[in-house]
Amino acid sequence: MDILVVLESKNGSLHRMSREAIVGAQSIAAENGLSISALAIGIDTDQIASSVSGMNLDEVLVANHNLLSTYSADGFAECVKQVIEKENPSLVFVGHTYQTRDYFPKVSARIDKPFIPDVVSLMKEGDFFVFTKTVYNGKLGSKVVSNDSECTLISFQAAAFSEENIESGSASTRSFDIELESSQVRTSSEAPIQEEVSGIDLSSADLIVSVGRGIEKENNLQIVKDLASAINGELASSRPVVDAGWLPSSHQVGSSGQSVSPNLYIALGISGAIQHVVGMKGSKNIIAINKDADAPIFEIADYGVVGNILEIVPKLTEAING
Numbered sequence: 322m323d324i325l326v327v328l329e330s331k332n333g334s335l336h337r338m339s340r341e342a343i344v345g346a347q348s349i350a351a352e353n354g355l356s357i358s359a360l361a362i363g364i365d366t367d368q369i370a371s372s373v374s375g376m377n378l379d380e381v382l383v384a385n386h387n388l389l390s391t392y393s394a395d396g397f398a399e400c401v402k403q404v405i406e407k408e409n410p411s412l413v414f415v416g417h418t419y420q421t422r423d424y425f426p427k428v429s430a431r432i433d434k435p436f437i438p439d440v441v442s443l444m445k446e447g448d449f450f451v452f453t454k455t456v457y458n459g460k461l462g463s464k465v466v467s468n469d470s471e472c473t474l475i476s477f478q479a480a481a482f483s484e485e486n487i488e489s490g491s492a493s494t495r496s497f498d499i500e501l502e503s504s505q506v507r508t509s510s511e512a513p514i515q516e517e518v519s520g521i522d523l524s525s526a527d528l529i530v531s532v533g534r535g536i537e538k539e540n541n542l543q544i545v546k547d548l549a550s551a552i553n554g555e556l557a558s559s560r561p562v563v564d565a566g567w568l569p570s571s572h573q574v575g576s577s578g579q580s581v582s583p584n585l586y587i588a589l590g591i592s593g594a595i596q597h598v599v600g601m602k603g604s605k606n607i608i609a610i611n612k613d614a615d616a617p618i619f620e621i622a623d624y625g626v627v628g629n630i631l632e633i634v635p636k637l638t639e640a641i642n643g
């Protein structure tokens with residue numbers, strides 16, 4: 322086995338960042354002649370395994386065990402450790418989610434192999450795979466090479482790869498027997514936090530109008546809502562707007578909010594902090610309006626307008642409504 326992609330379940334469905342990690346694996350597998358296996362962990366992994374069986378993977382390993390029915394860092398770390406020790410992958414890929422942030426350092430420590438987290442891209446240079454991480458609040462890219470030729474663990478930042486680029490194929494399924502005693506699982510998790518039911522699904526939205534602290538006060542939000550409704554888009558925001566209590570947390574985009582990849586993301590009065598950008602940089606087209614010409618959001622925007630949103634947004638809505 323060359324590349325192992327460890328899959329994550331989100332409410333019984335495959336986590337979007339697991340699909341992105343598979344794209345990362347596929348992006349280097351073919352040209353380097355590497356095989357890709359995926360690992361589904363849990364008690365009832367049929368749904369996860371079947372959701373990847375139509376992808377271009379060599380096989381799907383299924384690790385079922387009643388002690389893995391709910392997430393625990395001990396149980397999941399032990400499971401991944403046993404698979405790595407038996408199957409000897411040289412690269413292990415996951416999405417950089419809250420769950421993998423919790424247990425992948427434990428896997429790394431248990432097998433004494435390096436873990437390079439939060440990677441945004443990878444490429445082959447000579448004999449080495451080079452992984453890029455962003456540093457200094459996303460301003461610079463730092464290239465990292467593993468010093469271990471046997472096995473390296475990698476987690477990918479949200480939107481490092483586009484799930485739309487998944488190659489389809491046909492993967493066989495194989496059971497992997499995990500040896501796990503209850504004494505090895507020292508913690509138990511409570512039920513996952515239920516996100517507020519809001520009727521909005523930002524992750525599948527096609528058009529998003531997103532508002533940041535530049536809106537200045539709650540009363541001004543109406544102009545952004547009007548624009549969203551004029552283009553039939555969803556309303557989203559940066560964190561300060563949620564922290565101020567102006568919008569529910571389900572509207573927040575970013576590292577502690579939702580990850581989105583609409584066709585169009587309109588960022589209004591949003592500076593472009595890395596914690597926001599990781600949640601929306603997968604958008605196909607980004608329009609930013611900001612009164613600061615040096616705002617970092619302009620670095621990733623396809624179209625940028627330097628100006629006051631309080632003046633521009635009502636005029637834009639008026640023009641759209643005809």
Ligand SMILES: Cc1cc2nc3c(=O)[nH]c(=O)nc-3n(C[C@H](O)[C@H](O)[C@H](O)COP(=O)(O)OP(=O)(O)OC[C@H]3O[C@@H](n4cnc5c(N)ncnc54)[C@H](O)[C@@H]3O)c2cc1C
Nearest residue numbers: 533534535559560575576577578590591592597612629630
């Ligand atoms: C652990 C952690 C997790 C985080 N998670 C998230 C997250 O999930 N999502 C998130 O968004 N942030 C998150 N943050 C916060 C993040 O670091 C930034 O503070 C936040 O994204 C900034 O939001 P903003 O761009 O709306 O506000 P600011 O950074 O204050 O930017 C406001 C922008 O509006 C512009 N502006 C002001 N007035 C106007 C006007 N009238 N017209 C036009 N432009 C105007 C300004 O020039 C400025 O660029 C997190 C931080 C931490 C530490």
